Amino acid sequence: MLRGTIDISKFGKNGKEDYSQLCRSFNRNFISLLYSGFAQVNYGLTDIDGIYRTCEIDRDRPLLGVTQPALHLPFTSQDMLGVQVGSSDAVAGPTDYDLGNRVIHADASPEAANAVMEGVRYTGSTSTRNIYGATWAIQTFHVPWAVNAYTIRLYCYRAGDLSARTLTVSIRKTDGAWNPTGGELAVGTATGVELQGITTDTNGQWFEVAMTSPCVLRPYTRYCIIVRIDGGDYSNSLRWQYGGSGSSSGYRLYRGGADCSGSSSNSGGSWSLSDSYHQSNYFLVMGRHPVGLCHYPTLVRTIAFPTPPPDIQFTIERFFHNFTGSAITLRETGLYGSAPTSASYENFVYLIARDVLTVPITVNNDELLKVSYAVQISV
Amino acid sequence: MTDIEIKTQPNLKVIKEEIPHLLAEGEIGAILELTVSDKNGNITQKRVMKSESFVRQFLELLWVNFQNLDYRSGRYCADVYGGVACVRADRRLWTAGGAIGETHRGILVGTGTNVPTINDYTIQTLISHGTGAGQLQYSAVTFGAPSSDATTSQFTVTRNFANGSGAQVTVHELTLVVQSYADSNIQYSHMIIRDMIPGGIAVPNGQTLTVNYRIQVTT
Numbered sequence: 334m335l336r337g338t339i340d341i342s343k344f345g346k347n348g349k350e351d352y353s354q355l356c357r358s359f360n361r362n363f364i365s366l367l368y369s370g371f372a373q374v375n376y377g378l379t380d381i382d383g384i385y386r387t388c389e390i391d392r393d394r395p396l397l398g399v400t401q402p403a404l405h406l407p408f409t410s411q412d413m414l415g416v417q418v419g420s421s422d423a424v425a426g427p428t429d430y431d432l433g434n435r436v437i438h439a440d441a442s443p444e445a446a447n448a449v450m451e452g453v454r455y456t457g458s459t460s461t462r463n464i465y466g467a468t469w470a471i472q473t474f475h476v477p478w479a480v481n482a483y484t485i486r487l488y489c490y491r492a493g494d495l496s497a498r499t500l501t502v503s504i505r506k507t508d509g510a511w512n513p514t515g516g517e518l519a520v521g522t523a524t525g526v527e528l529q530g531i532t533t534d535t536n537g538q539w540f541e542v543a544m545t546s547p548c549v550l551r552p553y554t555r556y557c558i559i560v561r562i563d564g565g566d567y568s569n570s571l572r573w574q575y576g577g578s579g580s581s582s583g584y585r586l587y588r589g590g591a592d593c594s595g596s597s598s599n600s601g602g603s604w605s606l607s608d609s610y611h612q613s614n615y616f617l618v619m620g621r622h623p624v625g626l627c628h629y630p631t632l633v634r635t636i637a638f639p640t641p642p643p644d645i646q647f648t649i650e651r652f653f654h655n656f657t658g659s660a661i662t663l664r665e666t667g668l669y670g671s672a673p674t675s676a677s678y679e680n681f682v683y684l685i686a687r688d689v690l691t692v693p694i695t696v697n698n699d700e701l702l703k704v705s706y707a708v709q710i711s712v
Numbered sequence: 713m714t715d716i717e718i719k720t721q722p723n724l725k726v727i728k729e730e731i732p733h734l735l736a737e738g739e740i741g742a743i744l745e746l747t748v749s750d751k752n753g754n755i756t757q758k759r760v761m762k763s764e765s766f767v768r769q770f771l772e773l774l775w776v777n778f779q780n781l782d783y784r785s786g787r788y789c790a791d792v793y794g795g796v797a798c799v800r801a802d803r804r805l806w807t808a809g810g811a812i813g814e815t816h817r818g819i820l821v822g823t824g825t826n827v828p829t830i831n832d833y834t835i836q837t838l839i840s841h842g843t844g845a846g847q848l849q850y851s852a853v854t855f856g857a858p859s860s861d862a863t864t865s866q867f868t869v870t871r872n873f874a875n876g877s878g879a880q881v882t883v884h885e886l887t888l889v890v891q892s893y894a895d896s897n898i899q900y901s902h903m904i905i906r907d908m909i910p911g912g913i914a915v916p917n918g919q920t921l922t923v924n925y926r927i928q929v930t931t
Contacts, residue, residue: 335740335766355738359929361865365858367927368867370777370806371890372855395801398780427860427931633779636772636787644830645768647775670778673803708740708774710766712830 338707339666339688340648345700354691356706358425363685366396366672379430380681381669382554384509388672388681397670397685399649400631412438412479413553413682414669415631416651416704422664425687432667432687437479437551439625442658450480452617453587454488459537461572462614463492464500465565467600470573472614473511473557473593476550481623482519483547485558488615490537493569495528498562500571502542507555511593512604518556519548528562528571537574541619549623553682557593558616559601577612587613626661626696627654643709650705655696662695666704731864734762735930741766742905743866744886745924746913756919763907763925765828770904773892777801789902790833792816792889797900799892804899807891808869810853813841816901818853819871819923822885828906835887835903839873848873848881848915856924866928873921882912888925 337356342349362378366388369376375389388396399415421433451474462470485502500523508514521542532538550556562571575594577586594614595606629652636647649668655661668686673679686706696702732743742763748756772789776799781787786800799805810818815838823846824836841850856868869888875881888905905925915921 335770336736336738337740357738358931359740360931361858361860361929364860364865364867364927364929367806368855368858370803371808371867371869371927373804373807373809374855376857390803395777395780395803395805397774397777398801399778400780425931427863427865427929633775636768636775638830645771647771649778708771710768710771710830712765712767712828 335710337686338709340705340707341694342703343694343696343700344702345697352690352692352694354688356686356688358688359686360429360684361427362430362683366670366683366685369672370396378683380683381431382506383430386509386674386681389674396672399668399670400633411630412628413551414671416649416706417667417669418626418653418663418704419665419667420662422689422693425689429684429687431684432665436661436663437549437623437625438628439479439622439657440627441622441656443481443621443624447483447619447621450482450618450620451476452486453613454615455576455586457576459574459576461574462594462596463567463570463572464560465562465567465570467598469559469561469597469601470614471513471557471559471593471595471597471604471606472616473507473555474616474618475555476552476618478552479623479625480550480618480620481547482544482550482618482620484541484543484619485521486539486541486617486619487560487573488537489531489540489571489573490535491528491531491533492572493565495562495565495569495571496525498525498528498564499523500528500542501561501563503559504544504548504550505557505559507557511555511557511606513557513559513601519544519546521545531571539617547620550618561600573614575612575614586611624657626702627656629654642711644711646707646709648705648707650703653696653702653704655698655700658698660695660697662693663690664693665689668706731859731861731866732760732926733864734760735928737930740929743926743928744907745926746909747922748913748915748919749922750919757913759913763905765906767828767832767903767906768830769833769902773799773805773890773902773904777805786894789892791900792834792903794833797892797894797898799894799900802893804891804893808853808888809855810850810871812852813850815841815850817889817891819869819925820887820889821848821873821883821921821923822887823882824885825908828908832906833903835906836885839881839883843876845877845879846881847877848875848921863931864928866926869925869927871923873915873923875915875917875919878917880914880916882914883921884909884912886923
């Protein structure tokens with residue numbers, strides 16, 4: 334018999350508490366990745382963003398990695414692989430592609446003020462995307478760690494009169510082709526009075542738009558900033574500056590994503606992205622670290638031969654530390670594994686197991702939690 | 713000797729059959745389906761049973777895979793010939809596709825009757841490919857793409873064994889063998905499952921045994 338168990342230990346002021354249950358929910362993604370390896374075929378499955386991607390068999394880029402994410406991953410944060418925890422108790426199913434409500438990685442309490450979390454600006458030659466009416470602009474980006482985004486800054490200047498206009502800045506996810514997908518995760522607006530305060534000097538300046546509600550962005554997920562104005566014309570528009578080599582063989586100005594910037598001439602109905610020209614709009618994501626648990630690295634412990642049986646097992650474990658100042662209640666666990674696609678020479682991340690805890694576990698401030706998946710065989 | 717055609721079934725297919733539910737709650741495992749059919753395709757025997765015996769090599773390969781280990785830090789894992797290979801994680805790990813007559817990967821059949829142990833690394837007594845006495849003709853290995861129902865996900869590994877030996881051949885053991893690539897880019901074969909068939913399954917002359925391993929996880 335081959336099976337998994339989940340063992341959880343909580344270390345607090347009152348000592349150690351242990352919980353254990355069967356791992357019931359290795360899922361279809363796990364089976365699909367094994368299948369891809371067995372049959373040596375490319376196979377499509379849904380990543381943790383809900384995007385259908387083709388796992389492609391490619392030399393030296395294995396399937397199902399739960400550790401060591403550095404090579405070929407579209408993010409730098411180790412927390413996006415391996416053991417995960419969350420707060421949802423929605424019933425687990427074979428086709429789950431992410432935790433119901435994943436608790437993100439945060440290694441400190443949120444700051445009191447916003448700081449630059451991501452962005453780019455180049456002081457060399459620049460051009461502008463002119464935003465008015467149905468002509469919208471877009472910039473895609475990643476965040477290097479989990480961010481609670483409060484404001485977006487655009488490097489821009491104003492042409493003409495925008496006093497009767499409203500500027501809207503939104504954040505959305507993108508699909509596999511970097512086009513916006515899903516609803517607005519966060520949105521902020523600027524009034525005509527505020528827009529009239531933007532310089533008309535073509536050297537530009539930073540202009541900040543606050544999101545109505547801050548939104549938590551996670552590493553791995555590809556986001557975009559969409560900027561639009563309700564009216565105006567070419568002579569009365571916002572000029573969002575961008576730069577870059579302008580050549581597909583040139584340098585990449587912004588490496589936080591595929592440096593896709595672009596525009597839409599039909600109010601976002603379709604998008605023209607300039608990835609091949611390596612250009613980026615100048616933007617800053619301003620925010621704070623979000624509330625979450627500190628995710629220490631996932632470790633795969635060495636193979637053991639316990640007595641009494643199981644005859645052989647190894648464990649995948651991760652420690653979580655609560656620095657938030659308040660309690661967090663966990664109701665689910667999961668495992669993230671990576672697999673390659675050769676299309677963009679990147680690996681993507683898939684949920685390969687998800688379990689609802691039989692007993693919710695509250696992790697108080699400064700408590701440490703260890704979650705272990707034990708994979709076992711008994712003959 | 714009887715002239716038996718080996719069908720290779722090169723195309724992948726989505727399994728349409730109902731997914732069998734024999735695994736215990738939370739179990740990762742395999743369902744074993746054994747079907748014997750005559751030359752007209754009529755089924756003469758069918759058994760569905762739980763595959764009982766994943767062996768240590770499965771866990772070792774999974775361990776290497778989960779960690780993305782390369783050949784400098786991989787794990788020494790027994791191959792089917794009694795040697796060991798330092799297995800590394802790369803895209804070819806788990807390769808189970810075997811061509812007609814290949815007995816170094818895919819599903820293999822044998823006549824051994826020893827009870828499986830966790831340390832088994834090879835089939836006890838291999839039935840070799842051919843039409844001679846005691847031999848079966850191995851088809852190519854084929855795969856059924858992943859599918860799932862409300863509780864279970866699976867994919868299928870299939871191989872046909874045609875009896876053209878002129879006499880009945882009884883199969884008592886089954887193994888599933890996958891390949892890895894170790895240092896120097898050399899392929900190694902590793903047995904990951906060894907199952908016994910209680911009482912054996914007889915394959916009369918002129919008939920074909922079809923073995924489906926349905927690798928499953930349950931929710």
